[in-house]
Amino acid sequence: MITLTKQELIKVVAGRWYEHYYKNANYSDEWFQKFEPTYRKLLALENPTEEQITEAIGNGSWTRITCDFCSKDVDKVIIQNVNDKPIYICRNCITLAKQLLDNLK
Numbered sequence: 108m109i110t111l112t113k114q115e116l117i118k119v120v121a122g123r124w125y126e127h128y129y130k131n132a133n134y135s136d137e138w139f140q141k142f143e144p145t146y147r148k149l150l151a152l153e154n155p156t157e158e159q160i161t162e163a164i165g166n167g168s169w170t171r172i173t174c175d176f177c178s179k180d181v182d183k184v185i186i187q188n189v190n191d192k193p194i195y196i197c198r199n200c201i202t203l204a205k206q207l208l209d210n211l212k
């Protein structure tokens with residue numbers, strides 16, 4: 108089990124962008140026009156906020172953490188691998204699960 112927070116995603120967003128779009132890039136003119144400006148914007152941000160990243164990218168998907176149990180967007184989760192697939196679990200779902208188990212006594 109590991110943890111993941113929105114702040115951790117925000118801190119490394121430029122590196123994640125690079126990793127995602129540059130690793131297998133063809134570096135065509137079209138590719139540069141599509142991905143390079145956003146990468147430059149992300150690199151230029153010092154201690155970026157979620158709002159700044161959303162504005163630079165054009166959507167909030169790169170800072171969003173969604174719980175796999177309740178489907179709500181949250182600020183932090185526990186990640187548990189199940190059959191090599193990471194499952195994100197929020198505090199509310201873990202608390203609810205604990206209460207259900209506690210009530211079995």
Ligand SMILES: [Zn+2]
Binds near residue numbers: 174177179199200201
């Ligand atoms: Zn949840």
